[in-house]
Amino acid sequence: MKRTLSFVFLSVFCLAGMMLAMAFSEKGEPMAQQAVEKADYTITLSPGTKVKQGTPLIVKLDAPQDLPENAHAVINGSKGKFFKQDNGLYEALLGVSVDAQPGVQKLEVKTADGKVLATEYFQVLDAQFKRQNITVSKGTKGLQPLPGEMEAIQALKVNVTPVRHWDMPMVSPTIDCQNSPFGVKRYHNGVYTKDYHKGVDLRSPQGRPIRAIADGVVKIAAPQFRLHGGTVGLDHGQGLNSIYIHMSKLAVKQGQKVQKGETIGYVGSTGFATGPHLHWGLYAGGIPVNPDEWIKVQRCS
Numbered sequence: 209m210k211r212t213l214s215f216v217f218l219s220v221f222c223l224a225g226m227m228l229a230m231a232f233s234e235k236g237e238p239m240a241q242q243a244v245e246k247a248d249y250t251i252t253l254s255p256g257t258k259v260k261q262g263t264p265l266i267v268k269l270d271a272p273q274d275l276p277e278n279a280h281a282v283i284n285g286s287k288g289k290f291f292k293q294d295n296g297l298y299e300a301l302l303g304v305s306v307d308a309q310p311g312v313q314k315l316e317v318k319t320a321d322g323k324v325l326a327t328e329y330f331q332v333l334d335a336q337f338k339r340q341n342i343t344v345s346k347g348t349k350g351l352q353p354l355p356g357e358m359e360a361i362q363a364l365k366v367n368v369t370p371v372r373h374w375d376m377p378m379v380s381p382t383i384d385c386q387n388s389p390f391g392v393k394r395y396h397n398g399v400y401t402k403d404y405h406k407g408v409d410l411r412s413p414q415g416r417p418i419r420a421i422a423d424g425v426v427k428i429a430a431p432q433f434r435l436h437g438g439t440v441g442l443d444h445g446q447g448l449n450s451i452y453i454h455m456s457k458l459a460v461k462q463g464q465k466v467q468k469g470e471t472i473g474y475v476g477s478t479g480f481a482t483g484p485h486l487h488w489g490l491y492a493g494g495i496p497v498n499p500d501e502w503i504k505v506q507r508c509s
């Protein structure tokens with residue numbers, strides 16, 4: 209059932225923390241004094257209104273008229289651009305970051321000049337990411353990126369192109385189990401790196417073909433990045449991008465279109481790696497998100 213965004217918010221602050229009570233009012237009913245008039249925008253969040261840190265969030269919007277160009281969904285400063293889908297609804301892709309504060313979060317639909325068209329609230333749940341220590345050799349530890357390497361990764365992360373290539377279900381890039389999950393707090397030789405694992409590691413042997421998780425266009429095809437090793441970055445459109453690193457060999461060229469399941473390269477141990485495996489990651493609206501939310505892969509036993 210659709211829910212309109214004509215509602216009354218009553219913010220209740222109590223000693224135990226912040227609680228938000230939402231009282232929904234049907235259109236036309238007398239509204240309380242705190243009422244905020246809103247047009248009939250209907251927002252639906254996927255996977256829902258309770259999301260763990262590190263989750264990709266699809267904001268579906270039923271708008272009463274065409275949205276102005278460059279309308280965005282905004283959560284805590286990060287933005288996902290709205291695109292009209294074949295079914296007439298708008299969708300924006302965003303990520304709930306790993307370090308998002310657990311509790312109630314505000315989501316706004318904003319025009320380019322900052323006008324708020326609609327507001328929704330959702331709950332961020334603590335994902336309780338664990339720690340993981342990795343033993344790294346001195347040589348590996350001192351690896352520095354090539355000039356332009358980090359810039360290329362950053363450009364992939366925030367890449368937003370208008371044509372949507374991706375759809376569900378997606379496929380895991382290899383057939384192997386997962387031996388390091390997304391989000392774990394990374395320690396190197398017992399020392400906290402102040403960083404977290406921005407993708408998942410699959411325990412894949414040297415030479416295993418790596419598949420594209422969804423249709424897309426090759427944005428990075430770098431056989432010899434120093435830190436990331438052999439790297440492929442795919443643009444799946446409308447703010448979804450994926451990255452595959454430590455490859456022994458690439459099977460695609462920059463600008464090439466790929467289909468879901470197509471081989472894009474082969475597993476290796478290049479760059480900052482302690483042995484053959486595939487590290488791959490997903491960026492949603494510029495935020496690293498947990499691939500496991502969309503592509504379930506068994507943990508290695």
Ligand SMILES: [Zn+2]
Pocket residue numbers: 388405407408409486487488
């Ligand atoms: Zn990894």
